[in-house]
Amino acid sequence: DxxxxxxxxxxxxxxxxxxxxxxxxxxxxxxxxxxxxxxxxxxxxxxxxxxxxxxxxxxxxxxxxxxxxxxxxxxxxxxxxxxxxxxxxxxxxxxxxxxxxxxxxxxxxxxxxxxxxxxxxxxxxxxxxxxxCDGFSILHALMQELGKISMKTAVKPHYARKSFWRQMVEICTFPVLAPYQFSKTMVDAYDVNDWHRGTQGTSSKPFNASFTHRIPTQLIKEVKDRHGVSFTAVVMSTIMGGIRNSMIRQGLKVPRKMSAAIPVPLPNHPHKLRNHWVFTFLKLPIGIEDPLKRLQKIEGNIMKLKHSLVPAFSFSIIPIVGATFPCLMKIFNKNSFSTILISNFPGPNISDDWGFFTTKEGRHNVIDMNFIAGMGSGNVGVGLFMLSYKDGVRIITEVDGSLLPDDTSVELLNEEILKEINYLRIAPGYV
Structure with a gap:
């Protein structure tokens, strides 16, 4: 400040x-x-x-x-x-x-x-x-060590609760069912559309970028409560609506679905500099024109992912991949499947009295916190990053120049996403 x-x-x-x-x-x-x-x-x-x-x-x-x-x-x-x-x-x-x-x-x-x-x-x-390290390690350093804010103030990811018998069945069927679900996810995740960078065959770095103003988290919570879905579903659905409208404005064919690579945090993160997460893919029905139907479909896909064995299987094969030769590791680390990368990170939900650090100069209030990342190796051409802080969140968007030619075009994409949020806010829901 x-x-x-x-x-x-x-x-x-x-x-x-x-x-x-x-x-x-x-x-x-x-x-x-x-x-x-x-x-x-x-x-x-x-x-x-x-x-x-x-x-x-x-x-x-x-x-x-x-x-x-x-x-x-x-x-x-x-x-x-x-x-x-x-x-x-x-x-x-x-x-x-x-x-x-x-x-x-x-x-x-x-x-x-x-x-x-x-x-x-x-x-x-x-x-x-x-x-x-991963984002959780950095957030721990900035919040708990620097700002003396307990990590308990950060919203925790919700893991699906499973009965004892469900867990026993999954343990017994894991050697067969997990590889099948993983293989099916990989096949379903492969995108063919005009925004998939592998289709374009070109790339420009750095990507064009833009970020929204701070969106009140209460607004997104009102939307999720209104339509009986999760916070993540609202975010994913509005992103798909924004990309859909941008593709239509470009005169491009809107595909039936787009796949998003999403990082999934794992429980019991150690208090050290570690990467304690895995990537998985979420199928997003961009082809559905009705925003309400699209929202409900995405919520269903998220629920399926939460009960899926894919994240656990991905984590189990990391040591195997890490023990292979570097040439093979590069193959496994390359994302040639999805069009987009979405990372929605829950940050600290604290009052204005918190969110500061102290130096010899005195107190410095931290009024905003955000993050952005690269796309990694592969064909991902669009990245969207969110970190909620206090009562707001920004969407930071990166797009390959072969898809959107300048920062202004990316800003228009963000505006389309915000329009989707406002539409869902007033659309008829469950209340």
Missing amino acids: RNTEITALRETLYETVFMRKLPNGVLADPEYQQYYSKYLGFLFWKWDRNFDRNYHIRPYFDSEHTSEGKLRITSENEFRQIIKTLTWAPFKAKTSPWECLLINNLQLNDPAPDEKATFPLSVLIFRMHHGL
């Missing part, structure tokens, strides 16, 4: 997060000072003997003033270009793959979430390689 001095910020971050020590004096997360070293094609952790504290946490700009001596003010459009570039930029060789970049004097177009904060704002960009 105000400008931040880099030295005090750096000291706080190293003390509370990146060089945090356990009671026995051992580093809690030594990976922050390690990098990947390749041997015979395999990757191993290696200590960075020249670890530079100032490099890993630094200002994005060399100076807070322009060459003309004026105060450097970063507009929303400039900030978007910075995020696009950083998302696809490689990390420095032989250094731990993470960095914190500070930008002061940020000026966004939309009002602040709490309608109290005014210019100047500052933004702290935490950029890391996904091989280092």
Whole structure:
């Protein structure tokens, strides 16, 4: 909610997060000072003997003033270009793959979430390689270690409750049923449509991008309660409605379905830097014109996925894939199936009295929190990322330039998604 001095910020971050020590004096997360070293094609952790504290946490700009001596003010459009570039930029060789970049004097177009904060704002960009850890690990570091906010305030994913006998049946049938469901999911997930990047055969990086204003989470909750569905179903259905309308505007044929690669968190995440999740695919009926029917169909598909053995099977084969030669691992790690990637991450649901951290300068209120990621290896051409924070959430959208030519086109896609949310808000429901 105000400008931040880099030295005090750096000291706080190293003390509370990146060089945090356990009671026995051992580093809690030594990976922050390690990098990947390749041997015979395999990757191993290696200590960075020249670890530079100032490099890993630094200002994005060399100076807070322009060459003309004026105060450097970063507009929303400039900030978007910075995020696009950083998302696809490689990390420095032989250094731990993470960095914190500070930008002061940020000026966004939309009002602040709490309608109290005014210019100047500052933004702290935490950029890391996904091989280092997953989003839960980062959220734990920023919330619990830095902000002293319990992870219990984050909305937990709902796992399907199964009776004892259901669990016994699944255990007995797992060796046969799980591989079948996994194979069927892979076949069903393969997309053929005008937005599937494999069909286009071209790619442009960085992807074009845009982000919405903060959407009140209460609005999405009202929609889900009105129609008797889940929060996730509302998000997925409105995204499909937005993409459908964008394809129609382009004069393209709308396919019967699109597949989305979605990360599924696993229970009992360790309090360390780990990747404790799996990818699976969700079939989304974009061909259904009626938004209400589409919403109910997606809710049904989500329920099927929750009772599916596919996530458990995917997790069980990770050690097998990881033990193979690198050339085979690349095949398994490539997503040639889905058109889109959707990651909807539940963040902290806290009041305005919380959501801050303290440096020697004093208290800094955190008024917004978001994330964005790359598409990974494969043919995914559209990515949508959401992290709820306090009482709102933004949708950050990335699209390959061969599908939508510029940021303005992506912004129009986001507007179509917002229209779908507003339609479902007033459409006849169960109440």
